[in-house]
Amino acid sequence: MKNKRAIAMMAIAILFGLAAVVLASRWLLRQPAGSADRIVVAATDVNLGQRLTPDMLKLAEWPKDSLPKGAFSDVSMLTGRVLKNSILLGDPISEAKLAPAGTVGGLSALITEGKRAITVRVNDVIGVAGFALPGNYVDIIVSTQKERAPSDKGPEQSISKIVLEHILVLAVAQEVGRDETKPRVVNAVTLEVTPEQAENLDLARSVGSLSLALRNQVDPQDARTDGATKRSMLNEPLAEAAPASASAPKAVLSPVKLVIKAPVRQPDEPKRACVGVLNGVKVSQECF
Template structure:
């Protein structure tokens, strides 16, 4: 009887001990760490250019030694701000991902200070088969006719076709009305919006009025400039150098051989004097 009572007491002690451990571990997990802070992260996926509200974010515990630079600790501080880049669920929000305060939503929030946005008409060929997506860099090629000089050289054509890269490493801000930079699937559209400087905007506007534009997609991390002179018909299709065939020279007819007259055989001659007459006798 005493052994049975002791076993029950031990079982109850073990049960209460386990319950105490479980409750203590849960309480410790709910308590913030001494070296942790609370920062704002996205509660949903948010697209680029969208105006923010506090309901789109939440506060989470974050290790104090790895808090992102410019992170926020209160969702109310970002009310009305505009995103410059898309963020995903659980991603921390920082000042670098926001447009300047007071910026309206939409494409204008994506334009870098001091630059402009200009739209050019494209098709499936000019638009690199739809691979020129927001966030990519392209080169602008114009195909036009050169202006003849005031005093052209004799025989030179008055005009000649030329294709030349006029602008390099131009950022694609949007295709059609889409500015989302998270897509990788090509999209064939009829217009592409580019980010350029004011001087580049003038060049681009002139280029599309004097010739046909094409886009050349380039590597994202390649800043090297392409030094080209442009392609013309002369250097695209150089004139072939005619090959000189050997000409058979007429063989002159052999001249008839003229035999030299044989010298007369040498003869011995004697001069004969007969009175007043003299004669010569040879033999």
């Protein structure tokens, strides 16, 4: 009796389970098809500056409500375009990641409009021990001799000064990849600068030695410094200023007219008659 009751309960449970499956499948069939679209994504990892080929791309399903702005749905529209950002496998390709149409691949595709690329020779010290990698920002420091004033007869004074700030590193040596984080000691660094900055950098390179100072990529503050000299480094007091009388212009004295008065001649006294008087041993003179 107990076995029959258990079997009956199992049969009822199975029936309810089958009924739930049937109802769920009917409900799913009545739902509208999922809203998805096919867009072009990367079929492999692609570095910036490379020209796209069909074997680097593929179509993939992407939800319509989260389509990237500027996404493409046709692989042929991207053939020959140049990337200005590195992409990974499965990343969607959008217009924002591409250089302008007609751009030739290579470093020139990475340069922002209105800017220039200039290469600076570096070593393991100047190049911040190889940590100045593509995508990083650096400051340029020049060490040179400070010009003397014409009146200054002392020796030339050395000075180190930051001449350019927040400069983007486009490439190190002949590589423009930005995915590496390991330091690489190279002999040249290519920087992105404005035309005016390019002139200043070329002048700084010719008048002194250059150094790179690696900076935080999200730090926008400018370094307002007066430069470092031997005197400021050693905290030596400034030379005393010359006396004001030495540098002050001499006063011009106006000519003074001297008036010389002739001496006033006293009138001659009338002549008087005088006689000598002998009084004992004393002799005196009396005039009339």
